[in-house]
Structure formats: structure tokens, C-alpha cells
Amino acid sequence: MLTDSTITTMLPVTDSERAGHFYADSLGLQQTGKGEDGTLYFAAGAGAIGLRPMPAGSQSENTALSFEVSDLPGEISALESHGVKFQDFEMEGLKTVDHIAELGNERAAWFTDSEGNVLCLHEILG
Template sequence: MVADGEVMGFIPTVDSAKARRFYEDVLGLRFVSDDPFALVVASQGTEIRIAKLHEFTPAPYTILGWRVKDIEQEVRTLSAKGVVFKRYPPLEQSDAGIWTSPSGARIAWFADPDGNVLSISQHVDGVASA
């Protein structure tokens, strides 16, 4: 059954060298492999295949995100590494770029070197994801 399988994420890139530096050095993901088709990294046991393409248009929405325990600290850490957090008017975001959803979840968005939108979020215990 599919429900018993391991989940794997997919992200496109046109520059796998830049992508590898970003996902390993900036985000701290573990390198798994690199072949002519994809760079593979892992996050808490979930593999992410960064597919090598000649061209693509990044989606305007979040394609992958991470739940974190302390979003303020994560934003500070990533900002210190050069990550710029996205602004989405008319959402009311903090000076750091964090939006608080109606459920209480706090979310911040950023892009990888290819323009793929990623997010980090901190969720309120017992409340469904935003």
C-alpha cells in the first residue's frame, strides 16, 4: 500500500551545484547522492530529489516546508546565512517576515536559488496545519 511507503519530495533545479550548496550549507540537509538525473538530500529521514532540468518556471506557491520548534530562531539563523524571507501583501507579517495564521500557526516563506518557494512553520499543539 502507498500509505505504508516512505514519502519522497521532488524539487526542480537548473543549477545543481548552487542547489547543493543551498540545501546542504544553508539549510543543513544531509547529502545522499548525486547522479545525472538528480541530487538527493535528506531531512529527518525523508529524501528530497532535486531533479536536474534544463529549464522550468518556479511555481508561485510553496512546494515544500518544514515544521520547526522555534520559528523566530530559525528565521534568525537562516537570515544570518543570507536567506531573504518573502513578503506577501496583504498578509500582516512581522518585521522578520513571519505571518500568524488564524489557527495560530506561524509561517515564513523563502526561495531557493532556483526561485522555488519553501517555508518554515511553527504550529500550535493540537491544531491542524495551516
């Protein structure tokens, strides 16, 4: 059944080497392989992330993937120490304080990878 399947999220990247360094060095993920087409694979939770070479402009303007964490401020601090820049928003329905948006029973923070893909950290509250 698909419910039990391991998922690999494929993200478009224009520079595999640069993206690989970001995911390994900035996010601390372990590379697990490289496909014949140049896709780099990284372990992530019970699944994986594939960084697939694609033309510039293939990246989504919306959140491509979100990592669920148990200590959002701590994760933000750890990633910032590795050069990750978090985004701040102030618009109707979405405002961040110290990079964190409160969204009902969860809170979230967003950043982009080296290729412009929008990534998120989110924490489920109580």
C-alpha cells in the same frame, strides 16, 4: 501502505551544483546521494529532497515544500545567518511581521531557494 512510505519531494533546479550548495550550506541538509540523471538527494526529516535538473521556468510560484519547526523565529534567525532571505507580504488575507504570518493555529515564513522554488517554515501553535 502509502501512509507509511518515505516521501522524496522532487524540486526542479536549473543548476544542480548551485542548488546543492544552497541546500547543504544555507539550509544545513546532508547530501545522501546523486542519481544517474544528476538529481542530488538530501536527507530531510523522515523523507528526502531530490534536486532534479530541469529547464529554467519549471519552478512553481507556490510553496513547493514546507518544513515544520518548533521555534519559527529561531529557525528564521539561524537561516538568515547563512544568507537565506525571507519574503514579506502585505495583502488581503496575508501579512507578515518580522517575516512571520499568523494563520489560525499556525504561523509561517517563506523564502526561495537558489533556483526560485518557494520554500516555507511553519510552526503549529499550542
